[in-house]
Amino acid sequence: MKYLALLVAFVLLIIMGIFWLREPAPEVFHADFVGSQVCGDCHWINYDAWKISPHHNIAHEPKENTIVGNFSSGQYYLPQQNIEDSNAPPVAKMYQRQGEYFMALRDQGSNAFTEFKIDKVIGYQYRQTYLTQEVGGVLRRLPIQWSVPRQSFFAYWNEQEQSPQSVHDLWEQMKPMNSAWNLYCARCHTTNLQEISKDNAHTVADVQWTEIGVGCEVCHGPGSQHVDYMQGHPINRMASWLDQNLLNKTAPFIINAGKQEQGFALSVCARCHGADIFRKRQPLYRNYKPGFDQHGQLNDLSAYFTEAPLEPGRTVPTIEVWPDGRPKGLGTMFRSFADSSHYQATDMRCYTCHDPHNNKKPASTGLLRATEQSNEFCLSCHQNIEENLAAHTNHTAGKKGSFCYDCHMPKNMLNQVSGVTHLVRTHNMGSIPNPLLSKKLGVENSPNACHDCHQDQSQDWIIKQLRDWGMDDHLIDTDLHLQRNANSDSIH
Template identity: 50%
Template sequence: MSKKRKKRPLRGTRTATQSRRWLLPAIGLLVVMLVLLFATTYDSYASVYDAEYVGSETCGECHTITYQEWKVSPHANMTRRPTAASVVGDFTDGAWMLPAEARQSELDDKLPAARMYQENGNYYMALREPDSDQYVPFKVDYVIGYQYRQVYLTQEPGGVLRRLPLQWSTERQDYFSYWNFQENSTPYLHDLWAQMESGNSAWNLFCARCHTTKLTILDTDPAHTDVTWVDAGIACEACHGPGSHHADYFQSNYVNRIVAFVNGRLRGEPVAYIANPPKQEKGEALSVCARCHGPDVTMNTLEVYRTYEPGYSAEGRINDLSPYFKQLALEPGRVDPTVEVWADGQPKGIAMIFRSFIESDCYAQAEVRCYDCHNPHNNKAEAVPGILQPSAVSNDYCLQCHTHLKNRLAEHTKHEPGTAGSFCYDCHMPNEILSIVTGVPSYTRTHLMSSLPDPQNSAIYGLENAPNACTECHADQSVAWAVEQVAAWNDVVGE
C-alpha cells in the first residue's frame, strides 16, 4: 500500500506556525513602541503634588516582600497598644522603690514610689502621692519602643498622651526615672509628679512626630492636645511621602507599570509620584534620616524639623532639610543644645550622630548614604554591601572608594588582618557617641570617620573629655603610650 504524500503549502503562503512566529515579535514590537511613546510623552512623574496618605497596608498590596520585612521591624512596632506581645516591662507585680538618696520619709523607705500591674485586661502604673500611702493609677494607653527602653503613655481627658515618669530599661531589666537619669538629678517623689505636669511630657507635641507617620496636631495647647496619625509607627510614607497618586497610577492599568519600569530602570527617572531616596540628591534623600537620628537640632531650627514632611512640596520640590544640617559650629561648651560636644570639638551625644556623619569627608566628598549600611525596611538587619554585614568584619564597603589600600591593609592598619584594629571602622568610627537614653550609659560608633585616631587630644583634654580609638581597644595602656605609638607609625594623613 502506497503512503500518502503530504501536501506542501503553495508558494507565498504561510503556515499557522509560521504566522505565529511573526505575530509574537510583532505584538512585542508594538508594545515596546507604545511604551516608548507613553514614556516619551508622559509628563513628569512629579507633576502632581497634592497626594494624600494611604497607609502602609495599601503599600503592602504591591510591595509584599518589603512590607512583610518591615512589618516585624522596630520601625513598624515603635508605637503600639499595650498587649502581652508589646509590653516588655514588669506589669505582673512590678514595683519601683526610690533610690536611697531620694528618700525623705519613713514612707519612702517602706513603700514603692510606683506599682505596675494589670487589671481587667488593662495595664496600669500607679504613682504614690507624696507624704502619703495612697496611689493614683494611670492607665497605660500606648507603649513606645522595646529594644532599649519602653515608654508608657496615658491619655488624659483633654487628649494629651502624657508620658509617665518611669520607663523600662531593657538592659537593666528594671524601671528608671528617665529624665532624672538624663539630667543626673535625684528622682524625688515630688519631682516625678512635677514631670507629669510639664509641657515636655506631652508626648503628642514633643515626641510623636518621630514615632508615628503623618502626625496631625489638632490643638497645640499642652493641656488639650488632640492628634491623629495615619500609621502608629515609622511606616512607608514616613520616608517616601504620601502615596495616593503613586498607588492610583500603578493600579489603574498595566501599561503604566511598564512605562514606569522603562522610565525608572532604563532611564533612571524618579519613581512615579513618590519620593525614592536612591533617585534623589543626597541631601534630600538623607533628610528623612536626619529628621530623627541625631540632626543637631537647635532652638532656631526646631520648628523646621518638626514641620518637615517627606516627599514633594506643594510647589513640586522634594522637601529638603540639608540647608539646616549645620547650623552651629561644633564648639565645646555649647549651650544650644547642651553637653553634645567633646572638649576637642568632636560630636558627643546620641543626638549628634547624624551631625557626626555630615562632618565627614565620606558625606562631603562621596555618595555615602545611611541606607548603604542600615536597612531602612528592617532597621535591625544589615544592609548589603554596607559594613554591617553578618560577619561584621569586612572592609569591602570602604575599599570601594579607597582602592589604593586594598593590597596594603596590614601596612596601613598596623594590625594583623582579621583582628580588632584591622577593620576600617575600628579606628575611623570608634565608640565615641555617648548614649544615656537606656538607663545605662553606653557608647556607639561615631560616624565622623575622621582621617586618623588622635590620642593627642586625649593627652591635652583628658581621656574622660576626649576619648580616642587607640585606648578604646588598648584599655590597659596609657594615653601617652597611644600618642607614642601613633607617632612611631608615621602614617600618611588622609588615607
C-alpha cells in the same frame, strides 16, 4: 538575522504602545496619605521586612506582645529608699487588671497612689516609655520607664540629667510641655501627624495620624496618587517598570530616595536621628514630609544639617559635645555623619549601610560590624590602601585594629537611652586617633581609638607606637580634634 530584526521591531512596537497608552504622570504632585497596609498589597517583600523593623514597632497599643516591662508585680523605689524596710512603700506600682495595664504613682506627702491607665507604649529594644491619655486629649509621658538590659524600671530623665530623685520630682516631670507626647515626640513615632488644635500649655491636644509607628510614607511621601495610578492599570505599571529599569526614573507619584539628590534623600533620616539643629528650625523639621512644597520644590533640610555650631563641652543631655569639639551625645549621631567628608564629598547615604526597610539589619552581610565584609566595602573606594593593608593598619589581619571600623568609626558616642551607659560608634567615618590631644586634654575629654583597645597603656606609649610607625602627621598639637568637621580629613 531577519527574524531577529522582526523580533526587535515587535518588542519596540510593544514598548512604544505601552508608553503611548499610559496615563500622564507629572513629576510634581501633591498626594494624600493612605497607610502602609495599602503599600503592602503590591510591595509585599519590602512590606514584610518593614513589619518586623524597629521603625514599624516603635509605638504600639499596650498588649501582651507589646509590653516588655514587668506589669505583673512591678514596683519602683527611689535609689535612697531602703527596700528591705517593709514600711517603705514604692513610689510607683505597675499592674494589670482585666487585660488593661496601669502605673500608679505615690501621692506627695502620703502613702496613697494615683492610678494611670497605660494607653500607648513607645519602644521595646532598649527601653519602653508609657503614655496615659488625659481628658484634654494629651498623651502624657509617665516618669517611670523600663530598661530592657537592666530588666527593671528606672527614672529615665533623672538618670539622663543626673538629678536627685523624689516623689515631688516624678510628678513635676509630667508638667513640662515636652511631656505631652503627641504634641512633642510623636512626630518621629507616627506617620502623618496632624495637630488639629492645642493650647499653649500643652494640656489640650486634638491630633490625628494615618498610622502609629514609622510607616512607608514617612520616607516615600504620601501615596494616594501612586496607588490610583497603579491600581487596576496594568499599562501604567508596565510603563513605570520600563521607566525605572530602562530610563532610571523614579516610580510615578512617589518618592524613591535612591533616585533623588543626596541631601533631599537624607532629610528623611536627619529629622529624627540626631540633626543637632537650632531651636528655630524645630517647626521645619517637625512638619517635614518627603515631597514638594507649594512652589513645586522638593522639601529639603540639608541646608541646616551642619548649621548649628558644635560647642566644645556642651552638656545638654543627648546632644553633648566632647571638650575636644566632636559630637558626643546620641542626639548628634546624624550630625557626626553630616560633618564628615564621606557625606560632603561622596554620595554616601544612611541606607548605604543600613537596610532601609528593616533598619535593624545591615544593607549587606557584616556591614554594620568590624568584619572582613565591612573592610571590603571601605576598600572598594580606598583601593590605594587595599594594595598594602597590613602596612596601613600595623595590626594582624583579622584581629582588633585591622578593621577599618576600629580606627575610623570608634565608639565615642554616649548612649544612655537604655539606662545602661555605653559608647556606640561615631558616624564621622574619618576619625583618626590623635593621642597627643588625649594627653593634653585627658582621655576622658578626648578619647582616641588606640586607647579603646589599649586601656592598660599610657598615652605616651600610644604616641610612641604611632611615631615608630612613621605616623607623626597624625600627632597634631591642637586644642580641638580635627575630626570635628569635614575639613579635617583633607588636613590629615
